[in-house]
Amino acid sequence: xxxxxxxxxxxxxxxxxxxxxFIPHEPFGSMKxxxxxxxxxxxxxxxxLGICNLTKLHVNKIRYKRPHWGYSIVLLAGLAGMTIPGLFxxxxxxxxxxxxxxxxxxxxxxxxxxxxxxFFVASAxxxxxxxxxxxxxxxxxxxxxxxxxxxxIGDAMTSFLPEGGQMSDVANWIMAVPNTAGQRAIxxxxxxxxxxxxxxxxxxxxxxxxxxx
Amino acid sequence: MAPEAKSGIVDRLRNIDRRIIFIFVAASVVIPxxxxxxxxxxxxxxxxxxxxxxxxxxxxxVVLMAFDYDPATEVELGPMSLAILKHCFRKGHKVVGxxxxxxxxxxxxxxxxxxxxxxxxxxxxxxVNLGFKAGGLVVxxxxxxxxxxxxxxxxxxxPLEDLPLMKNINTYADxxxxxxxxxxxPGLPFWIMMAQGRYGKKVxxxxxxxxxxxxxxxYPNQLVGLLGGMKGAAEYELLVGxxxxxxxxxxxxxxxxxxxxxxxxxxxxxxxxxxxxxxxxGGVI
Amino acid sequence: MSLELFGTWLxxxxxxxxxxxxxxxxxxxxFAEHLFVGVSAGYxxxxxxxxxxxxxxxxxxxxxxxxxLLPLILSAFMLMRLIxxxxxxxxxxxAFMIGSGAGLMIITYLQSNFLEQIxxxxxSLDPTGLPWYVVLNSFxxxxxxxxxxxxxxxxxxxxxVTGGVARVGVVFxxxxxxxxxxxxxxxxxxxxxxxxxxxxxxxxxxx
Numbered sequence: 001x002x003x004x005x006x007x008x009x010x011x012x013x014x015x016x017x018x019x020x021x022f023i024p025h026e027p028f029g030s031m032k033x034x035x036x037x038x039x040x041x042x043x044x045x046x047x048x049l050g051i052c053n054l055t056k057l058h059v060n061k062i063r064y065k066r067p068h069w070g071y072s073i074v075l076l077a078g079l080a081g082m083t084i085p086g087l088f089x090x091x092x093x094x095x096x097x098x099x100x101x102x103x104x105x106x107x108x109x110x111x112x113x114x115x116x117x118x119f120f121v122a123s124a125x126x127x128x129x130x131x132x133x134x135x136x137x138x139x140x141x142x143x144x145x146x147x148x149x150x151x152x153i154g155d156a157m158t159s160f161l162p163e164g165g166q167m168s169d170v171a172n173w174i175m176a177v178p179n180t181a182g183q184r185a186i187x188x189x190x191x192x193x194x195x196x197x198x199x200x201x202x203x204x205x206x207x208x209x210x211x212x213x
Numbered sequence: 214m215a216p217e218a219k220s221g222i223v224d225r226l227r228n229i230d231r232r233i234i235f236i237f238v239a240a241s242v243v244i245p246x247x248x249x250x251x252x253x254x255x256x257x258x259x260x261x262x263x264x265x266x267x268x269x270x271x272x273x274x275v276v277l278m279a280f281d282y283d284p285a286t287e288v289e290l291g292p293m294s295l296a297i298l299k300h301c302f303r304k305g306h307k308v309v310g311x312x313x314x315x316x317x318x319x320x321x322x323x324x325x326x327x328x329x330x331x332x333x334x335x336x337x338x339x340x341v342n343l344g345f346k347a348g349g350l351v352v353x354x355x356x357x358x359x360x361x362x363x364x365x366x367x368x369x370x371x372p373l374e375d376l377p378l379m380k381n382i383n384t385y386a387d388x389x390x391x392x393x394x395x396x397x398x399p400g401l402p403f404w405i406m407m408a409q410g411r412y413g414k415k416v417x418x419x420x421x422x423x424x425x426x427x428x429x430x431x432y433p434n435q436l437v438g439l440l441g442g443m444k445g446a447a448e449y450e451l452l453v454g455x456x457x458x459x460x461x462x463x464x465x466x467x468x469x470x471x472x473x474x475x476x477x478x479x480x481x482x483x484x485x486x487x488x489x490x491x492x493x494x495g496g497v498i
Numbered sequence: 499m500s501l502e503l504f505g506t507w508l509x510x511x512x513x514x515x516x517x518x519x520x521x522x523x524x525x526x527x528x529f530a531e532h533l534f535v536g537v538s539a540g541y542x543x544x545x546x547x548x549x550x551x552x553x554x555x556x557x558x559x560x561x562x563x564x565x566x567l568l569p570l571i572l573s574a575f576m577l578m579r580l581i582x583x584x585x586x587x588x589x590x591x592x593a594f595m596i597g598s599g600a601g602l603m604i605i606t607y608l609q610s611n612f613l614e615q616i617x618x619x620x621x622s623l624d625p626t627g628l629p630w631y632v633v634l635n636s637f638x639x640x641x642x643x644x645x646x647x648x649x650x651x652x653x654x655x656x657x658x659v660t661g662g663v664a665r666v667g668v669v670f671x672x673x674x675x676x677x678x679x680x681x682x683x684x685x686x687x688x689x690x691x692x693x694x695x696x697x698x699x700x701x702x703x704x705x
Contacts, residue, residue: 002586002589003589005590005593006589006590006592006593007593009590009593009594009597010593010594010596010597010600011597012597013593013594013597013598013601014597014598014600014601014604015601016598016601017597017598017600017601017602017605018601018604018605021605033355033358033359033362034565035594035598036348036351036352036354036355036358036363036598037355037362037363037554037566037569038568038569038572038594039348039351039594039595039598039599040346040347040348040351040352040355040363040550040554041550041551041554041555041566041569041570041573042569042572042573042576042591042594042595043347043348043349043351043595044347044546044550044551044554044573045551045573045576045577045591046347046576046591046595047315047347047542047546048543048546048551048577049576049577049579049580049588050539051539051542051543052577052580053579053580054535054539055539056580068528071528071529071531071532072532074529074532074533074536075532075533075535075536076536077533077536078532078533078534078535078536078537078539078540079536079537079539079540079543080536080540081536081537081540082536082537082539082540082541082543082544083540083543083544086540086541086543086544086548087544087547089370090369090370091544091548092319092368092369092544092545092548093369094322094323094326098544099319100501100505101537102316102319102541103323103505103509104505104506104508104509105508105509105512105533105534105537106284106316106534106537106538106541107284107287107320107509108284108509108510108512108513108693108696109512109513109516109530109533109534109537110283110284110285110316110534110538111284111285111287111288111689111692111693111696112512112513112516112517112693113285113516113531113534114285114286114686114689115686115689115690115692115693116516116517116519116520117686117689118238118242118469118686118687118689118690119234119235119238119239119520119690121473121682121683121686121687122234122235122237122238122472122473122476123231123234123235125473125476125477125480125683126229126234126476126477126479126480127480128480129477129480129481130480130481130484131481135668135669135672136672138669138672138673138676139672139673139675139676139679140477140676141676142672142673142674142675142676142677142679142680143477143676143677143679143680143683144474144477144680145676145680146676146677146679146680146681147470147473147474147680147683147684148470148471148474150422150441150442150444150470150680150681150684151444151463151466151467151470151684152252152253152254152255152463152464152466152467153252153467153468153470153471155252155253155255156252156253156467168255168257171680172257172258173635174673174676174677175425175426175429175677176258176429176635177635177638177639177642178638178642178670178673178674178677179426179429179673179674179677179678180429180430180432180639180642181638181639181640181641181642181643181646181670181674182642182646182670182671182673182674182675183426183427183429183430183674184430184615184618184619184639184642184643184646185642185643185645185646185647185649185650185667185670185671186646186650186671186674187427187430187611187615188611188612188615188616188643188647189647189650190611191607191608191610191611191612191615192612194603194604194607194611195603195604195607195608195612197600198600198601198603198604198607199600199604201596201597201600202597202600202601202604209592209593209596210589210592210593211589232520232521235520238690239690239694242687242690242691242694243694243698246691246694246695246698246705247698247704247705285689286685286689287692288688288689288691288692288693289685289688289689289692315541315542315545315546315549316541316545318545318549319541319545344545344548344549345545345546345549345550346549346550346554347546347550350599350602350603350606351598351599351602354602363554364553365553365554365557366552366553366557368549370548370552370553405610406606406607406609406610406611407606409610410606410609410610410614411606411609421685422681422682422684422685422688423678423681423682423685425681426674426677426678426681427678430615430618431610434614434617434618435610435614435618441681442681442684442685442688443684443688443691444684458692458695461695462688462691462692462695465687465691465694466684466687466688466691469687469690469691470683470684470687473683473687
């Protein structure tokens with residue numbers, strides 16, 4: 001019961017979604033639409049589950065005074081500070097407290113968090129990128145051309161060359177030809193992988209998503 | 214100079230404190246921002262193709278624009294969304310905005326306000342923001358049946374029936390062009406798979422620089438045009454004729470790229486010097 | 499101090515707290531990091547409620563659309579994950595999502611990422627009326643795709659002709675990874691430019 005019913009649900013939902021593609025008429029058309037609306041709602045609850053789990057984790061951290069539990073108070077204060085004004089009717093509209101916190105707390109912090117990567121990518125470039133083999137050298141040269149060609153400096157460096165042979169033109173060619181070919185080969189392989197995995201899931205061969213017990 | 218002293222310098226430079234590298238990176242961005250060089254900019258074929266597509270749409274056409282990004286990539290996708298919106302408003306197109314990322318709905322709100330302030334456009338008549346829906350690919354597919362069923366209300370809770378623009382829009386058949394400003398998954402690939410692959414709509418858009426190489430296989434057969442990263446945004450600003458945040462960042466982008474290339478070259482020189490020395494001395498590197 | 503100015507100072511202060519990590523891990527960074535996670539979670543919760551749960555579920559149930567009882571039950575099951583004793587019920591909801599997603603993906607991936615890609619690779623080989631460089635590029639793409647696929651085909655040893663073709667595939671893949679590296683650097687630098695521009699322009703007013 002704990003495993004069989006989920007497997008039946010997966011099979012029925014999967015087969016319905018496949019069949020409706022070829023037979024978009026009733027009852028499959030309506031079933032698909034119903035499944036889609038339900039899917040969206042459950043997906044929203046999956047996110048809510050994540051937030052509840054995060055809250056539970058940090059409440060426990062505070063309760064049992066685990067290392068750095070003080071920061072968990074900050075986290076929960078941030079969560080409450082956003083949620084309490086945000087759950088009033090019309091609260092998420094422009095100009096309210098929720099919007100103020102989004103623009104001046106959430107946006108700058110998330111942007112800065114990811115901008116740190118610029119420093120680490122530079123440090124890694126200095127320390128780790130080595131042309132040890134011909135393949136690695138090829139990767140680096142392609143990377144250089146794209147980096148310089150996709151910024152105005154590339155054309156400034158090669159301005160003596162005729163139009164069509166400047167750095168940006170070479171970078172555009174790399175993107176349109178060898179990059180497209182390589183990415184397409186990866187995409188086709190991955191595409192077949194998705195199809196095979198999806199079939200395994202629908203047929204009940206792949207069950208890892210059900211977890212233990 | 215004695216060989217020992219020389220090797221000491223090489224070793225020290227090889228193992229330089231990463232914070233010194235960080236200072237160089239920060240300087241390579243800050244200095245060009247404060248003292249711009251004004252390096253000339255050129256547009257690439259995928260950017261021109263997207264511009265041409267929007268340019269060629271008839272006045273009053275309906276453009277669906279998905280804000281599939283969050284603040285982490287706002288600096289890349291925000292300026293391009295703004296430039297595209299301004300282009301659409303200038304050409305008299307109607308824009309239906311939505312988001313498959315929760316933060317996208319909030320960012321769309323600010324972008325619509327900024328773009329709309331320069332043009333005589335009205336919310337609900339010329340543009341709408343339908344807000345966020347969870348489900349990615351499923352949401353995109355569901356729009357093939359009914360916008361009103363999937364998005365009963367807009368971002369602020371106004372029923373779609375009360376928005377004049379949405380009265381005549383219910384499926385992809387009522388949309389002339391689909392765009393996604395995409396930071397990853399769900400994003401542009403899903404719109405291509407569903408809106409283009411299944412419903413036959415023309416799809417274009419923008420993406421972060423990280424995901425741009427992966428989207429090239431779709432161009433031009435499945436993807437009309439593509440803006441990749443901040444450079445793509447700057448190219449679109451150039452095509453529209455409105456210099457914005459992306460154009461201002463291009464000098465800093467140039468110098469920082471040159472610095473990284475220099476770092477890789479210097480790192481490799483030290484690597485090969487060390488390797489040769491190790492070979493001579495019988496040591497390891 | 500106006501609210502806008504207060505907001506700019508708050509944003510700048512939090513930006514600096516996060517940048518302080520570049521020196522070393524410290525309490526200011528940890529504070530900002532935890533605040534960021536909490537605020538993000540709060541944002542997601544509110545938008546999920548107002549843009550998803552309220553209009554698509556609650557309003558429908560209030561209008562006596564009883565067909566929405568099933569997604570309500572499955573959503574409740576999803577939340578049961580939090581209670582270990584009945585956590586297994588969440589599998590029903592997960593199974594629903596996994597099954598529907600898998601069914602949808604089989605067709606879309608096969609169509610867009612496989613069949614359409616074959617079509618795009620082959621059609622462009624038609625040389626009629628096309629300039630020589632377009633034909634050459636199309637040929638190179640064809641060679642790159644085929645050799646790249648051969649490289650990923652591990653059921654046959656990469657020796658002899660297969661090895662040679664796979665080697666050509668590696669060359670294309672290396673150039674492709676190089677392009678990805680270049681674009682990744684570009685993306686990261688862009689993000690830094692954005693933050694620096696905020697500090698110099700919005701906060702300090704220097705540019």
